[in-house]
Amino acid sequence: MDGSPDRGIVSAARPDDELTFPLSAAQLSLLVAQQLRPEIPVSIAQYVDVDGPLDIELLTAASKQTGREIGSGYLRLVEVDGVARQWLDLDMDDSLDVVDLRAESDPESAAQEWMRREHTAAIDPFTDRLVRLAVLVLRDDHYYWYSRIHHVALDGFGAMSMMNRTAEIYTAAVRDLPVPPAVTAPLQSLVKAEADYLGSTRWERDRDYWNTKMADKPGGTSLASSTAPSQAWSRLRSATVPTELRSSLERLAAAHDVTTSSVVIGALAAYLARATGTRDVVLSLPVSGRTTKAARRSGGMMSNVVPIRASVDPHFAVGDLLHEVKIELTGALRHQKYRHEDLRRDLNAGDHSIADGRGFHGPLINLMLFHSGITLGDAHGELNVISTGPIEDLSVNVYQTSAAEEIQIDFAANPDLYTNEDISRHHRRFLEFLELFCAAESGTRLMDIDPDAAGKWIAEVQHARNVEYWSATLSNPAEELGLPVVAGTGRTSTPLEIEAGLCRSLETMATTMNTSLFVLFQSAMAGLLRRVGSADEVSIGVSVRGYGASNPDDFVSMFANQLVLRSTVSNTMTLTDLVGAVDTVAIEALEHADILLSSVTAALGDGRWVETGPLFRAMVCFEEPLDAHPRFPGLMVGAPIGSDLATVPELFVSLAIPTGEHADFDQPISGVLDWLGTKEQAEDLADRYLRILTAMVGTPHSALGSVDLLRPDARQALVPPVLPITPVRTLSEILSDRIRATPEAIAVVAGSERVSYRELDRRSNQLARKLVDHGVRSESLVGIMLRKSVDMIVAAVAVVKGRRRIPPTRSCAPRRAFGIRGRGCATGVRHLRFHFPELHFPELRLPEL
Structure with a gap:
């Protein structure tokens, strides 16, 4: 036959519906892929380079037997009620194509070109042969045994099994040996097995694993x-x-x-x-x-x-x-x-x-x-994969x-x-x-x-790791500090001075804890913001310079980058634990220091700083380059110069830490605290910052919440003033003073009746004596049953005077009760008796006075 690769059109026979069976999920997905791109065949192609004699007639018979055993060689697709199904068409043309290329000047190249054109040509899976086999004759003892198989019919593993089984049958025929029995499963059983797998316990385990x-x-x-x-x-x-x-x-x-x-x-x-x-x-x-x-x-x-x-x-x-x-x-x-x-x-x-x-x-x-070797009778073949x-x-x-x-x-x-x-x-x-x-x-x-070729990879991996770390760490804006900012006051600043002795103690503490002064100053700021603010997570900005710097002036953009230290702080943690927590955060941040904050914000999304809040709300920087941490030699912290800092944070502290030959701390450290609030608030924050630093070296195991942050004047302002105690005076004493001072002044007014202090004194004394004569003592109960009148006031004053004149009795006799009533109050005594039924007391009538 000629060398043009045709598509092998199959017969137009249509099976009875009961002879068809469904496509598996794998087949269906491949069919959909083929229909989406009909010009790209979803096929595999391979050939066996055969060196030696080849009986094409025996190979054709072996291929037919293998095709019937596995079924795939006779597979066809058909639509039944609009649904793709498959069936085995044993009547289709199953001949083995033979392409004779012996007349070609370069048979190998011609064969490669024929196979390339054949396996790249479009296939209609409903009309074209899904499996095509061919023998390309290059020379009398040199052949290419070619197969092109659509993935819907057979996968790569199945194609290899088909070729090996064909070679096994062919070799047995050439050597006149019995054909080994086939160990295959019908296609219908394979489809059913896949359907049974779906939704099974194993399917669920597999799904969970991959998801x-x-x-x-x-x-x-x-x-x-x-x-x-x-x-x-x-x-x-x-x-x-x-x-x-x-x-x-x-x-x-x-x-x-x-x-x-x-x-x-x-x-x-x-x-x-x-x-x-x-x-x-x-x-x-x-x-x-x-x-x-x-x-x-x-x-x-x-x-x-x-x-x-x-x-x-x-x-x-x-x-x-x-x-x-x-x-x-x-x-x-x-x-x-x-x-x-x-x-x-x-x-x-x-x-x-x-x-x-x-x-x-x-x-x-x-x-x-x-x-990959294949034996074909007396010939030897080598498998070559053209396309998967x-x-x-x-x-x-x-x-x-x-x-x-x-x-x-x-x-x-x-x-x-x-x-x-x-x-x-x-x-x-x-x-x-x-x-x-x-x-x-x-x-x-x-x-x-x-390693020379790995440099770029290392840098890119580090950058990706940095972006990943900061994207997770800064996924949300910084919590608001909760400090008492006074709107409209603008920014104010106040000097900040750390005594030389405290500096030396801080340096010793840093050495002991294998950390740095930088971490201690950040720890004190985190503690301050937690004590005076409301945020549990404190975000502090830090200006850093890259690794390996021997001379800061060598870097054009030194300290042009910011890191963010986000620490979770509790008032119950000790100051030592506070330093440890901030040290851990600082180490993680410094490990990912070589990335610009602008790159981080770009990864987080444009406009995050302005629209959703800043990434940090406070900043501690240093006027002179300062070692960041003993674990990172050459990594320095400093002041933001030429940075991409979008806005000045609410609280900003700058410290002039001596370095080099001046780092012996024989002089106080000066600094500035800049604050979005009043001058008084700035001074108060500066003082409290120093108090936390002092406590860190003085009482490192005390709780952050126990540190005394109040100045004496602030504490005094919280204590209310103590007023002088006014001596307690009795009613009799008050009346006596008034009688002596203004005896004729009006004391009681009842309608048209008016009584002076002198008259009130006289009448009340008279009634008081009667009460005493009737047995009234200091512990006696005296009931007054009068309407609102001058007499009611006289009786009340008399009772007070009568009880005052007689000292308390020391006997164990029961207390006596008395009643005073006037005209029109006959029911009063009964009322008293009702409320105090155990009391039996004589009555005094005002007309008797």
Whole structure:
């Protein structure tokens, strides 16, 4: 036949509906992908390079028998009531195409071109043959046994099983031996097994595993700077791994009890991390999805793609990375049946198909480290993979040749994402890196493998780590301080002076606690803001300069960056604990110091400072460069100069700490406290700041809340004045004084009747004597039953005088009660008797006086 690759149109026969069966979830997803991009065939293609005699008639018969055993060779799709279903059309044309290229000047090149055109041509899965087999005759004893299979019918693992079974049947026929029995499962049973898996306990475990691992929705890793739709053909670069490198690879695998596949995956992850400047690498690993012996010998579409996620930090050792990859592979294979389409849907990562742009995972790494040789009777064949399907980004194929058991590594790249130069460069550099990786000792850090090339990666990883840290730390604006700001007063400042003795004590404390003066001053500020404010989380800004500075003047933008120290402070914590807490926060902040605050705010979102509040509300800076911490030599703190500070914080403290030859603290430290409030408030804050510093060295184990922050005058202002005690005077004494001073003055007015103090005294004395004569004593109860009148007042004064004139009795006799009543008050006595029924007392009538 001629050399033009046709599509192999199948018969138009339509089966009875009962002969059809549903598509599996995997098949359905691939069919949808094909329909979304009909010009890109979702197929696999491979060929066996056969050297030796080949009986094409026997090979055709073996292919037909294999196709019937596994079913996939006769699979067709049909729509039933608008739903895609599948069936086995045993009457379709199952001939083996033969393409004779012996007349070509370069048969090998002609064969490669024929296969390229055939496997990249569009396929209609409802009308075209899903499985196509062909023999390309190059010479009398040299053949290419070619197969192109749509993924809906068969996956890569099934295709290999089909070719191996065909070779097994063919070899038995050539050698006149019995054909080994087939161990396959019907396609219907494979579809049912997948349907049973959905919703099962194992399905739930697999779903939970992948949803937990990919919960933060990492982006796919790529060496390309853009995205593009997948393509049917690729830019291919291949190379055979040298014998020495293979030996190194096997030694490294044996030393860490991992497979050679784990070593290749680890090396690829490290290379991608270095090339992309990341430490979180996600690869795509094709898996068979076949967990039973019968499934592994059967046809059908069961394969899946699972993510392999590796954390690749520059400081990790080679052994650490290989151990992590081993764990990742174990988990991935254990949970390989959960569909990647379902995972995408779970994580709301978009309903993208395999034919869409960049995939959900990273580059595909296809590991085929098995014997690729195939025996066909008296001929020997070598399997060659042409395509594993549409190329989304980059596919790394690693397989073993049979001739010398060599390892070959191919890079197949999307031609719309990578130029020939791009793919050649990456392929070459990966092989060079793989050699260095396999030659490294177990404890070698990844950053020390080709350190010159790793510099950019280290810097990018550090930057990403800094952005991640500050984005989490500063995810919310700083809490309001809760200080008593007086609106409209503007900013005021006051001098701040720290005595030399206190400075020396602070220096000693810093040395003892393995921290710095910088941390102690920040701790005192955090304590002050917690004591006088309402914020539990205190945010303080710090101006810093980069590492390794021998001369501050060498840096044009020195101290142009700010860090934020966010500390949770409680009044119950001791001052020592306060310093420890701030020291921990400072260390974490300084570890992530080499990033501009503007970069952080950009990562957090534009306008955060103005619209949602500042990232810090107080600041402590230093007029002279000061060592930040003993753990970070060369990292200095200072005053904000040329900074990107958007606004001056509410509270700003600047200290002139002597450094160098003047750092012996024989003089007080001067400073300034600047405050968005009154002068008096600024002075008070400065004094309280000094009191906390003093307490930190004087009583470090006392609670922050117990530190006395009040000046003597402030404390005096809180204590109310003590007034002189006025002596208590009796009613009789008051009346006597008035009688002596103004005897004729009017004392009582009742209607038209008026009585002077002299008359009141006379009449009340007279009645008082009568009371005494009737037995009234100081403890006696005397009831007055009179209307409001002069007589009522006279009686009241008389009772007071009568009881006062007689000293209290010392006998145990019961107390007596008396009643005074006037005309018209006859019921009064009865009322008294009702309220005090145990009392029996005589009555005095005012007319008797």
